[in-house]
Amino acid sequence: MFIQxxxxxxxxxxxxxxxxEVLREGTADFRNAxxxxxxxPLARRLFExxxxxxxxxxxDFITVTKDGPDWQHLKPAILGAIMEHFMSGAPVMAATAxxxxxxxxGEFYDKADEELVLTIKELLDTRVRPxxxxxxxxxTFRGFENGTVFLHMKGACAGCPSSTATLKHGIQNLLxxxxxxxxxxxxxx
Numbered sequence: 001m002f003i004q005x006x007x008x009x010x011x012x013x014x015x016x017x018x019x020x021e022v023l024r025e026g027t028a029d030f031r032n033a034x035x036x037x038x039x040x041p042l043a044r045r046l047f048e049x050x051x052x053x054x055x056x057x058x059x060d061f062i063t064v065t066k067d068g069p070d071w072q073h074l075k076p077a078i079l080g081a082i083m084e085h086f087m088s089g090a091p092v093m094a095a096t097a098x099x100x101x102x103x104x105x106g107e108f109y110d111k112a113d114e115e116l117v118l119t120i121k122e123l124l125d126t127r128v129r130p131x132x133x134x135x136x137x138x139x140t141f142r143g144f145e146n147g148t149v150f151l152h153m154k155g156a157c158a159g160c161p162s163s164t165a166t167l168k169h170g171i172q173n174l175l176x177x178x179x180x181x182x183x184x185x186x187x188x189x
Contacts, residue, residue, distance in 0.1 A: 001083050005075065008136040010160035013054070013065045014075065015136035018082055021060055022092055027138045028057040029154040042085045042092045049077045056137065056155030057092060063136035063155045108143035108150075117144050119179055124151075128171055132157055139171075147183030149175060163187070 004017040028043070030036040031054050036043035043055040046064060051074050054065030064078055085092075109117050121141050132139050137157030143150040151171070157163050164187075172185040 001086060003079055003082055006136070008063065008156035009162045010156045012067070013063050013136060013156040013160070014071055015156065016062045016064065016078065016082055017060065018062065018086055020086060022062055023057045023059055027154060028093065030055045038094065040093050041090050045081045045085055046078060049074065049081060054158070058133055058138065058155070061136060107141060109145065113144055116179060116181055120144065120149055120175060120182070123175060123178055127174060142188050147181060149182055149185045150188045151185060152188055
């Protein structure tokens with residue numbers, strides 16, 4: 001098994017491409033070992049590596065966020081854990097795991113803005129999310145209120161030094177261009 005790695009705009013996060021499907025649908029974002037232990041055997045295994053502080057699963061990639069050690073020290077252990085997991089045939093997510101978007105709150109917006117929200121979501125799904133996934137992350141719609149779009153950034157995007165620029169210059173400008181009612185974009189946890 002050959003696992004490729006790619007750097008991300010976030011220097012604390014590295015993207016791993018196992019050459020296999022990781023999650024068929026949606027994404028899964030783990031920010032602590034406790035949540036990972038219950039929901040995913042692979043995430044649990046990765047959190048057992050000292051220095052790992054976050055694990056994110058996309059369709060065909062895994063991003064790992066670190067705190068402390070250099071990648072040259074962590075990367076071999078992470079590659080080994082991913083390889084062992086896939087070679088074992090164990091599932092990525094536990095059978096009893098909640099939905100892949102676990103822990104996320106519901107969306108909020110005025111029903112009168114439903115058509116605008118559908119346009120915003122379509123722009124995010126077709127133009128923003130594919131680009132963000134290339135960088136090892138994901139972005140989801142959370143709400144729309146008084147001209148402000150609220151988005152949740154996950155994976156490599158969470159805590160990335162360039163995420164503010166991505167939100168304010170890239171996504172905000174795109175949405176304002178196609179949906180004039182959008183005045184600004186804000187990140188929510």
